Amino acid sequence: MLSDELRYQLLRTIERNPELTQRQIAKELGLSLGKVNYCVKALLDKGWIKAGNFKNSSNKRAYAYILTPKGLEEKGSVTLRFLKRKLQEYEDIQYAIEQLQNEVTESQRKELKIL
Amino acid sequence: MLSDELRYQLLRTIERNPELTQRQIAKELGLSLGKVNYCVKALLDKGWIKAGNFKNSSNKRAYAYILTPKGLEEKGSVTLRFLKRKLQEYEDIQYAIEQLQNEVTESQRKELKIL
DNA sequence: AAGGGGTTGTTCAGTTGTTGAACGCGAATT
DNA sequence: AATTCGCGTTCAACAACTGAACAACCCCTT
Numbered sequence: 001m002l003s004d005e006l007r008y009q010l011l012r013t014i015e016r017n018p019e020l021t022q023r024q025i026a027k028e029l030g031l032s033l034g035k036v037n038y039c040v041k042a043l044l045d046k047g048w049i050k051a052g053n054f055k056n057s058s059n060k061r062a063y064a065y066i067l068t069p070k071g072l073e074e075k076g077s078v079t080l081r082f083l084k085r086k087l088q089e090y091e092d093i094q095y096a097i098e099q100l101q102n103e104v105t106e107s108q109r110k111e112l113k114i115l
Numbered sequence: 116m117l118s119d120e121l122r123y124q125l126l127r128t129i130e131r132n133p134e135l136t137q138r139q140i141a142k143e144l145g146l147s148l149g150k151v152n153y154c155v156k157a158l159l160d161k162g163w164i165k166a167g168n169f170k171n172s173s174n175k176r177a178y179a180y181i182l183t184p185k186g187l188e189e190k191g192s193v194t195l196r197f198l199k200r201k202l203q204e205y206e207d208i209q210y211a212i213e214q215l216q217n218e219v220t221e222s223q224r225k226e227l228k229i230l
Numbered sequence: 231a232a233g234g235g236g237t238t239g240t241t242c243a244g245t246t247g248t249t250g251a252a253c254g255c256g257a258a259t260t
Numbered sequence: 261a262a263t264t265c266g267c268g269t270t271c272a273a274c275a276a277c278t279g280a281a282c283a284a285c286c287c288c289t290t
Contacts, residue, residue, distance in 0.1 A: 012218070021237080021238065021239085022238080022239065022240095023237090023238080023239095032277065032278050032279065033239095033240095033278080033279065034240090034241085034242090034277070034278060034279065035276090035277065035278080037239070037240065037241085038277095040239090041240095061237070061238040061239070061284065061285045061286065062237080062238060062239085063238085063239080076219070076220060076223065079215060079218050079219055080219055080223050080226075080227075082215060083212065083215040083216065083219060083227070084227070086208060086211055086212050086215060087212065087227075089208055090205075090208050090209070090212060093201060093204055093205050093208060094205070096201055097198065097201050097202065097205060100194060100197060100198040100201060101198065103127070103194050104191070104194055104195055104198055105191060108191065108195050111195075112195075112198070112199070112202075136266080136267065136268085137267080137268065137269095138266085138267080138268095147248065147249050147250065148249080148250065148268095148269095149248070149249060149250065149269090149270085149271090150247095150248070150249080152268070152269065152270085155268090156269090175255090175256065175257050175258070175265065175266045175267050176255070176256050176257065176266070176267040176268070177266080177267055177268085178267085178268080231290100232289105232290090233288100233289090233290090234287105234288090234289085234290105235286105235287090235288085235289105236285105236286090236287085236288105237284105237285085237286085237287105238283100238284080238285075238286095239282105239283095239284085239285100240281105240282080240283080240284095241280105241281085241282075241283100242278105242279105242280100242281095242282105243278105243280100243281105244277105244278085244279100244280105245276105245277080245278075245279105246275100246276085246277075246278090247274105247275085247276075247277090248273105248274080248275075248276090249271105249272105249273085249274075249275095250271105250273100250274105251270105251271100251272100251273105252269105252270085252271095252272105253268105253269080253270075253271105254267105254268095254269085254270100255266105255267080255268090255269100256265105256266095256267085257264100257265085257266090257267095258263100258264080258265075258266100259262100259263080259264070259265090260261100260262080260263070260264085
């Protein structure tokens with residue numbers, strides 16, 4: 001099961017850079033090759049991207065992964081879901097920071113430059 | 116390897132509530148029993164908590180896990196580290212939200228009540 | 231046209247991390 | 261004494277992830 005975050009990052013990366021290889025995607029997003037391969041297949045299976053033929057001087061058998069119309073639609077949808085989650089995280093993290101600041105001693109607080 | 120977050124949450128929870136059983140800690144923090152057991156052992160091994168004898172009406176063979184002086188010190192240290200990481204996360208998330216907002220369409224943006 | 235070198239997508243055995251049912255123990259209850 | 265109950269502990273089973281190895285393909289040289 002691909003998380004919203006992963007889907008978002010993949011669709012975003014692929015849309016911006018269709019000519020990336022799976023290895024380059026892996027490096028860019030900090031994922032393992034196996035995981036990227038699994039995910040790309042899943043995206044192909046869902047019909048969100050398709051693999052066109054792409055060739056340039058250095059890449060030998062690389063595909064160009066391009067977003068389908070369905071993929072574009074999904075990207076919008078997943079981006080919105082992901083944004084909502086991030087906004088929630090934002091609130092949570094604010095609360096967590098507040099709590100943490102209360103638990104940090106005065107001398108420690110001076111070390112940081114907060115408050 | 117215990118993460119700073121896990122260490123922080125455990126020390127914090129145990130300090131506030133020494134009489135919690137491993138199962139209660141697991142439930143409170145959303146962890147599995149096995150994981151809590153593993154972590155508690157690690158904390159004991161490090162000498163940050165010690166297991167006193169504790170008995171009440173409903174608990175049969177429960178320990179009272181209480182923070183040692185070293186544990187208290189470590190809690191302060193880990194809390195500070197964790198706070199720093201959260202402050203960084205806070206910045207990161209702000210940037211991520213900014214990016215996400217730019218990628219969301221106008222109609223979608225209206226659905227949320229942002230900007 | 232044959233072959234070597236290089237880069238790709240793909241595979242999959244091995245590793246790592248996690249889970250929670252089951253166990254033995256001791257205290258409480260019957 | 262026998263049973264029950266809740267505790268900490270264990271560990272086989274499951275799930276997730278990794279990256280070295282493989283086959284396919286293209287390009288280039290001979």
